[in-house]
Amino acid sequence: MITVVQKDLEFAIAAPSDSNRKDQLLSSVFPEGHPARTFTWGNLRSLRDEVGDDEKLYKAAHEFRRRHYSAHRMTLAVQARMSLDALQQYVVDTFGQIPTNSLPSEDFSPYAFTPNQITDEFASIYYVKPVSDTTEVHLTWCMRSLVSEYQSKPHQYISHLLGHEGKGSLLSYLRKKVWALGIYTGNSESGIDYTSMYSLFSTQVVLTKEGLDHIDEVLEAIFSYINMLRHVGPNERIYNEIKTIEDTSFRFIEESQPAEYVESLAENMHFFPPEHYITGDRLYYKYDPKGITEVLSSMLPEKVNIMILSNKYETPVEYDAIEKWFGTEYHRQDIPQEWLDRWSKVEPYKHFHLPEENIYLTTNFDLVPPAGPYLQEAKELGIDLKNSSVKDIHKKVSSKKEHKQVILKEGDLLATVNNFRLDQPNLLRKNNHMELWYKPDFKFRFPTALLYFYFITPLSLKSPRDACLLDLWTDVLQQELKESVYPANMADLSHSLYVGDRGLTMKVSGYSQNLHLLVELLTSEMRMVSTELTEPMFSAVREVRARSYHNVLIKPHKLAKDVRMNVLLDPYVTPRDKAQLVHNVTLTELKQFAQDFLDKLYMQVLIQGNLAWHEAVNIAENVLKNIKWDGPAQNELPHIKVRELPIGEKKLRVMSLNTASTNSIVTNYYQCGAATPQEVAILEVLLMLMEEPVFDQLRTKEQLGYSVFSMMRYTFGVLGYSVTVNTQVDKFSVAHVDSRIEAFLRKFGRDCRRLPEKTLAATRRALVQLKHTTDFELKDEVERNWREIVSGEYHFHRLFSEAEAIEKVKLPDLKNWVDNHFPSGNKRLLRKLSIQIMGHNVHKHSNTTQPTVTKPSYSLIYLGPLDDVEEDKANFVLDAEEFKRNLSVIPVPKVELAQC
Numbered sequence: 001m002i003t004v005v006q007k008d009l010e011f012a013i014a015a016p017s018d019s020n021r022k023d024q025l026l027s028s029v030f031p032e033g034h035p036a037r038t039f040t041w042g043n044l045r046s047l048r049d050e051v052g053d054d055e056k057l058y059k060a061a062h063e064f065r066r067r068h069y070s071a072h073r074m075t076l077a078v079q080a081r082m083s084l085d086a087l088q089q090y091v092v093d094t095f096g097q098i099p100t101n102s103l104p105s106e107d108f109s110p111y112a113f114t115p116n117q118i119t120d121e122f123a124s125i126y127y128v129k130p131v132s133d134t135t136e137v138h139l140t141w142c143m144r145s146l147v148s149e150y151q152s153k154p155h156q157y158i159s160h161l162l163g164h165e166g167k168g169s170l171l172s173y174l175r176k177k178v179w180a181l182g183i184y185t186g187n188s189e190s191g192i193d194y195t196s197m198y199s200l201f202s203t204q205v206v207l208t209k210e211g212l213d214h215i216d217e218v219l220e221a222i223f224s225y226i227n228m229l230r231h232v233g234p235n236e237r238i239y240n241e242i243k244t245i246e247d248t249s250f251r252f253i254e255e256s257q258p259a260e261y262v263e264s265l266a267e268n269m270h271f272f273p274p275e276h277y278i279t280g281d282r283l284y285y286k287y288d289p290k291g292i293t294e295v296l297s298s299m300l301p302e303k304v305n306i307m308i309l310s311n312k313y314e315t316p317v318e319y320d321a322i323e324k325w326f327g328t329e330y331h332r333q334d335i336p337q338e339w340l341d342r343w344s345k346v347e348p349y350k351h352f353h354l355p356e357e358n359i360y361l362t363t364n365f366d367l368v369p370p371a372g373p374y375l376q377e378a379k380e381l382g383i384d385l386k387n388s389s390v391k392d393i394h395k396k397v398s399s400k401k402e403h404k405q406v407i408l409k410e411g412d413l414l415a416t417v418n419n420f421r422l423d424q425p426n427l428l429r430k431n432n433h434m435e436l437w438y439k440p441d442f443k444f445r446f447p448t449a450l451l452y453f454y455f456i457t458p459l460s461l462k463s464p465r466d467a468c469l470l471d472l473w474t475d476v477l478q479q480e481l482k483e484s485v486y487p488a489n490m491a492d493l494s495h496s497l498y499v500g501d502r503g504l505t506m507k508v509s510g511y512s513q514n515l516h517l518l519v520e521l522l523t524s525e526m527r528m529v530s531t532e533l534t535e536p537m538f539s540a541v542r543e544v545r546a547r548s549y550h551n552v553l554i555k556p557h558k559l560a561k562d563v564r565m566n567v568l569l570d571p572y573v574t575p576r577d578k579a580q581l582v583h584n585v586t587l588t589e590l591k592q593f594a595q596d597f598l599d600k601l602y603m604q605v606l607i608q609g610n611l612a613w614h615e616a617v618n619i620a621e622n623v624l625k626n627i628k629w630d631g632p633a634q635n636e637l638p639h640i641k642v643r644e645l646p647i648g649e650k651k652l653r654v655m656s657l658n659t660a661s662t663n664s665i666v667t668n669y670y671q672c673g674a675a676t677p678q679e680v681a682i683l684e685v686l687l688m689l690m691e692e693p694v695f696d697q698l699r700t701k702e703q704l705g706y707s708v709f710s711m712m713r714y715t716f717g718v719l720g721y722s723v724t725v726n727t728q729v730d731k732f733s734v735a736h737v738d739s740r741i742e743a744f745l746r747k748f749g750r751d752c753r754r755l756p757e758k759t760l761a762a763t764r765r766a767l768v769q770l771k772h773t774t775d776f777e778l779k780d781e782v783e784r785n786w787r788e789i790v791s792g793e794y795h796f797h798r799l800f801s802e803a804e805a806i807e808k809v810k811l812p813d814l815k816n817w818v819d820n821h822f823p824s825g826n827k828r829l830l831r832k833l834s835i836q837i838m839g840h841n842v843h844k845h846s847n848t849t850q851p852t853v854t855k856p857s858y859s860l861i862y863l864g865p866l867d868d869v870e871e872d873k874a875n876f877v878l879d880a881e882e883f884k885r886n887l888s889v890i891p892v893p894k895v896e897l898a899q900c
Contacts, residue, residue, distance in 0.1 A: 004047045004057070006699075009706035011043040012728050016131045016555075016661050021328045022307060026140060027192060028323055029122045029305065034111055036192055039325050046325070071098040073105060075269035077262040113144045113198035118303050120334070126307045127317045129329040131660070132554070133547040135207045135310040137215065139222065142305075143298035146187070146199040147271060150280050152288035154295045155201055159186030160242055161229060161354065162203060165486040168353035170225040172483050176351075178536040179211030179218050181479060181544060189281070201299065208540035209312050216339060220346055223301055228348030230296050234289035235354060241361070243284040248362065248511075249492055250282055252446050254777035301343035306335065360491035360518070362511035365447040368612050370440045373406045377422055385422075385442040390781070391772055393442070394423040394800055410614035424796035425606060425785050428617055432631030433624055434603040437789060438616045441609045441778055449512040449609030450782045451519060451619065454790050456503040456602045458636045459593070464577035468545075468585060469593040470499055471578065473530065475541045476590070480529045481522065488518045495522060500790070502638045503601070509779070512610040516619050523626040530594035538587045549579035553858060554658035556665040556837040557726065563652060563860070564669060564835045567877075567884050568715060570641045576858040601629040602637055604789050608782050642718040643887035645671045645831040652877040653734060653836040655861040662728040664839040666737040671831040672821055674892050675719040680712075681805035682817045683721055687712055688763050689755070690748055697744050698725060704737055717793070717892035729839035735869040738834050742823050749824025753815055760814070764806055771803040794895050838863065 014020050020041075030036040039046055051057045076095060080087055122142065146155050163185035165171045174180035184204040187193045193200045203222060205211070211218050255261075265277060272280030319329035369375075370385065378385050381396045397403075406420035408428070415428040425437035441449075459466045478497055485495065493510035495518060508519055552558045552575055566574050603623065607616040656663065672679060690710050699708040705727035713720035723741045727734075775781050788794050795801070819825030823832070862878045865871035877883045 003703065004042075004044065005703050006706055007042040007047060008044045009703075009728065009731075011041045012662060013706055013726060014041060015326055016658070016663070018130045018132055018134060018309060021131065021323070021326045022128065022138065022309070023192060024326050025126065025128065025307070025323045025328055025330060026305065029119070029124075031117060031119060034117075035108065035197070036195075041325070043325070066101070067103065068105075069099070070101040070103065071095075072100050072102060074098070075266045077265035077269070079258045079262050108195075108197050111197045113142065115303075117198070118142055121332070122305050123303055123335065124305065124332050125335055126305070127319070127331045127333075128307050128309045129317075129319050130309040130311060133311065133550040135209065135212050135312050135547075136308075137205050137207060137218065138305075138307040138309075139203045139219075140305040140307075141201045141299045141303055142198055143201065143295060144198065145196055146295075147194060147196055149288070149291055150272065150276070151285035152291050153284055154288060154291035155187050155199065156284075157234070157239060157242065157292050158201070158229065158295055158299075160490075161238065162225065164355055165482050166355055166490075167483060168351065168355065169483075169486075170221060170352070173221055173225075173349065173351045174205065174211065174218065175479070175482065175537075177210075177214075177217075178208055178534075178540050179214055180205045180207055181540060182206035201295070206544075207310070209543060210536065210540065212308075212310055212312055213314065215308065219306070219339065220342055221349065223343035224346045224349050225352055226296065226299055227346060228352045230293075231348055232354060234287075234292040236287055236289075237357075238354060239284070239287045241358060244361065245490065245492060246283055250279065252365075252448065252511075254444065254446070254779075257776060301335070301340045304335075355487070358487045358491050360488040360493055360514050362447070362491065362513050364513045365511070367445055367447060368440070368512070368610050368615075370442070371408055371410075371613055373408060373420065374422060374440060377406075377420065381422070383422065386445070388442075390423070390443065390775070391800070394797060397421050397423045398797075408613050410612070413614050413617060415613060415617060425608065425789075428613060429620065432602070433629065434605060434620060434631075435789075436605045436607070436617065436620045437785070438606075438613050439608045439785070440611075440613075443775075444778045445610075446778070447511055447513070447610050448509065448778070449515055449607065449611045450507070450509040450779060451515060452606045452782070452786050453506040453508075453623065454500065454503060454604040455506070456604065456637055457597050458600060458632055458638060459597055460499075460501070460503045461571040461573060461638045461640070464573050465581060465585070466593070467499075467573040468578040468582050469590060470504065470597065472542060472545055472582070472585060472590055473594050473597065474499055474504060475545050476533055476538065477526065477529050479537065479541055480532070481525055484521060484525070485518070488514070488521070493518050497522075501640060502790075505790075515611075516615070516622075519619055519623065520626070523623045526598060526627055530591045533587065533590070535587055538590065542582060542585065546579065546582045549575050549582060553579060554656075554661075556656050556658070556661070556663050556839065557724075559654075559657060560665045560667050560724075560835045560837045563654060563837070563880065564667065564833065567652065567833065567880055567887075568642055568645075568671075568718075570643055570884075570889060571638070572640075576860070579858050598627055598629055600632045600636070601627070602632055606782065606786050606789055608785070609778060640716050641889045642716050642892070643884055644673075644890045645833055645887065647829070647831060648827075649830070649832045649834070649875050650877050650883075651738070651834040651836060651871075651875050652880060652883075653834075653838060653863040655863065656837050656839050657858065659840050660842060662730050662839040662842055664727050664729045664732075664734050664737070665724065665835070665837040666727070666734050666741065667722050667724045667835045668738065668741050669713065669722045669833045669835065670720055670821060671833070672719040672721070672829070674890055675714060675717055677801055677805040678808075678813075679719055679817070680714075681802060681809050682813055683712055683719060684767055684802070684806060685760070685763055685809050686752070686814065686818070687721060688767055689752070689759075693748065693751075694723060694744060698723075698740060702740060704732055704740060716791070718890050730841055733866055733869065734836040734838050735866050735871060738836065745822055746824040749818045749822040752818045755811060755814065757811060760809070760811055764809060767806050768803045771799045771806070792894060836863075 024039070027036050027038070047057060076091065078087060078091055082090065162170060163183055165183070171180065171183045183206070185202065187199055187201055205218065207218065268277050268281055317331050319331050321330050321332060322328065323330065383393055383396055403419040403421055406417045408415040408417065417426045417428065420426055425439040427435060428438050429436035457470070460470060461467065474497055489495070493514060494508070496507045498505050506522060508515055508522070562574055562576065566572055605620045607619065672683065687710055694710045695708050698704050699706070705725045707726035708724070710721065710723045713722055723745070725737050725741065727737050785796055788796055788798065820829040823830060864876045864878065865873055
């Protein structure tokens, strides 16, 4: 049961979100009495202060339940591996007692959209003070409900074009002007966006500082593009392209998690007729140019709501109003008539045109058969590749005492594989430039593939400046690729580029036919991107990166992770250092860094799915050909080590960098040494036993915070566990939360000594069952294999070996482990680091929403014992840099590739 206090804690966590604040402000400009004005979160003010007493709230809640909690108003979807008869009986037994009151649902027809609902208050400009460091403009139109038009989805057609990022698009124009770096359009088809009364259509543009300075021209460009769409009219080719993409996506959709699927299905049953329960929210059934035209006709300048969020104005904005629930500060003004006149009459810019035909659309869905050696190996082992589970294949492959060498041959191309196995990726290439792992898809047999690349560089952890330059170069690359790569993304060929611990990760996935073209495009651009970069675009990207660092650091849970990793990892570059120097990085430096970065790399590659082995080799070797790098010596590659915490307890308590937030985080981390299969198994059993009681005790009973959880920590081969509580400083001190976590662990440790054998056996069974859970999509397996490759551990059968180790865990093992590692025992091996991010005591009636960083340098303010709590000062770390210098490194065994 969720209490009023817990709802308030939930609200406190949601309160610093600009998205939540914007939505609530938008709700407040609907006409008085309209259901959209409802405050949907709940906090102490709405559930206690404005109610009067608990009895009144109790009565209101139960009146609501009696009115609306009725079986005839509900939909139910159930998925299980049971017979239909058994499943039906299960449903009757479980849900058969739900009452039915036969009352009709609320009638919202009086609130059905009419043009006069768009009040002057709605059709205005709102200058909104953001929480995060962001600069963006939101345009929102209110129009008739589109819920019943799911077969044609006219809003999706317009969203596809207005949010397009390719040639001739609105974003392409804004990027060339260096006014914007991103655009998001459409309707979320949920929440206040999508109701039976009305629908909203929104366009969000992520602005640069230049874009903010030219906001009137940015807005004019948006209406110019909308006017272009009106001028050219609906286009059936575009519609058919969207339809084809969605049809193909649905045809080859991979199975989702059962809980997610039944939730989605039950929701769909409220919106669609039975024949469209499964497809109504995805597929396009008919082309409706009239519907498209009508939606466009609603997107008029005089009907738009504009919200601008920024703290970068040349002239400070005087915020003279405050939203009731979130305390968001804003200033409302009428849209200047001059702007409205210009937007109404503006002609389509010459730059604008509809997207060209998409060359990345897949036409060949043939499945590639496994190469001969795979089929031969399967035959020798008696494996039916199409119908055997991963577990069965592994069991038969593992029964072999030795694994032979196999030579794969296609024309002049050869690949020699040592220790050839069917149940894991095989190493096709290994030299000083790269290692290439490959595995065909035996199970899912879809015409898709996943291609993962890790470009490891000696520069990634060399210094904070180099790490910052790698972030910036990756940002620049993504910006410069937007226009050319967008058609591929629209054709369900996806890619991601992000900086990992030791370099740049590139992931490409989708239909296999044209994936090589996308890889070619991405890697060819790598050498070109910095040479073509202009100073204005560099400055814009740098500003966004600086915002990103800032927005991470003002989130207490992100800062907690940063502080913990800074102590544990060697080497480690903190976002605080990067945030401090990012504005000083120059374009000249970036261009030199790009050359240095690309000149010396080591590439790890994993390719799985519907590609032949020789295609995988060609793709990997073409990447090397496009970028042309030298392989570094082994000792030049970055190797991350983990420092060993001292025996006993240390506390690292710092102030949150968000001065406008009461949110505090306490993460008690307990380090357990280099991981072994036995210790991992013991800890997994303990944490499964802990999962429910830690939540029940610390959240439900003690109500310390809305978010409470325990988890295993596997940090570069070093084992540990943690308990985290997200609380508010005006409710509980971090010292109190720390003490309650310790009290819980002491009690849990004592309970483990009395653990019944049958409870342990049931926990073992449940864990082993989880380890043997069937993959729902190829990506599940690929991600597991990828983690093994990038970690350098190459333990591709980890789940099976962990399951075997779990089955061997005995009660004496648990008791001995708890005695050594828990605060309830002899503490012989207890190594605790309590990371405590303390929120700020913001006055309850304060309307401050814009956080300020405690110091321009992002320096941490270390805290010792609190005045009203008895704590041992010797346990406090008051200088993390000094503390970690005295810590030794934990030796972790490394796997040689020759063993794989």
